[in-house]
Amino acid sequence: MGLSILGVRDVYVSRVNLGSGTVKTAHGVLPVPAPATLQLLKRAPVYSSGVDFELTTPTGAALISGLAVDYCSMPDMQVSEIGIGAGSKNFKNSPNILRMFVGDGAEHQAPTALLRKAKQWGDVGADVTVIETNIDDMNPLVYEYVIDLLFKGGALDVFLTPLIMKKSRPAVKLSVICSDDKKDELIKTILKETTSIGVRFYKVQRKILQREIKAVKTKYGKIKVKVARDGNDILKSSPEYEDCKKAAKKYKVPLLDVMESIVSIDRADNRKRNA
Known part of the structure; x- marks a missing residue:
């Protein structure tokens, strides 16, 4: 209130x-x-x-x-x-x-925040830094731990890409997207917590739709939904996975049922707005 x-x-x-x-x-x-x-x-x-x-x-x-x-x-x-x-x-x-x-x-939020205020998606953007390293000799179990550390260190996104390196060795490319002020600390984390002996990094530009989180009332309780807009037009929406998982466990129903019920409610709301 x-x-x-x-x-x-x-x-x-x-x-x-x-x-x-x-x-x-x-x-x-x-x-x-x-x-x-x-x-x-x-x-x-x-x-x-x-x-x-x-x-x-x-x-x-x-x-x-x-x-x-x-x-x-x-x-x-x-x-x-x-x-x-x-x-x-x-x-x-x-x-x-x-x-x-x-x-x-302000029209442009800080790069580490959800960028929400711009009127057009083309105005929403910020220079970010991409850090990459190829790893072919690390226990795969370690990746989850490293990813958690990188997110806690301020990474905007972390993802893994399978690769085939020289001599046909399978490997993984670890990629981190971050604001430039977080770059040095995140590189230290990668070099300390993985078997990598070097990284590459470069600046890129990106464009992002306006995003907001809204709570939707369902028969399973309130579920957060992420909404992406272009100005006043809602282009896409998706329920928050963790909220859906909690509701599925609490009410002992399939996770897909919870997610589908929210999508249906959201579609109905969109039709009302556009009517």
Whole structure:
């Protein structure tokens, strides 16, 4: 309700400081972050500044995971309102405060954010860096771990492509798309965590449709749907897989049934808008 009153459509969140140490709960003494906090913040970029205190609670994690459309550094915006909240505990080397900015996004959002505000898809774009390396001698089980690290390090996308190299050796090309300011750290991660001994990188331009996340009410509960637009025209939409998977498990129905029900609702909504 508060976001609605403020007229906030999208919420962007910076890296989440979890704190460290232990916390007393109804279930006993637990490590920080608490299991519920960590579960809620899967795939979110998190860190600990070393403060011996629980800086993110399960309630806070639930709000973040439920509201955030993207995790990024501060997007380009014209700030109109600033909110500051202070905790009751004083820390020696850092302020115990939380800040929130409300504003209007610039025509071009920061490259690490979902690019949403441009009027035409041709205006939506940003230079990004592509990092690549060919790997032919690494245990395939390692890729999942490396991909998670790269996403946590700020990669916009990570993907694998099968290759045939010299002497007909099968290999995999690891590709990472990122903003230029993340390039050096991501290269360090690749060289440290894989068997690669070198990478290549280059800048590319891209064009992206406007994107937004909306919640659709279904008989399986609210499911997030990603919508891609060209101006006011909706070109495509797709339900969020994780939401559909949770609903399928909760209601013990096939995953395809959940996904199809959302697609049907979305098509009906589109027909109403175009009528």
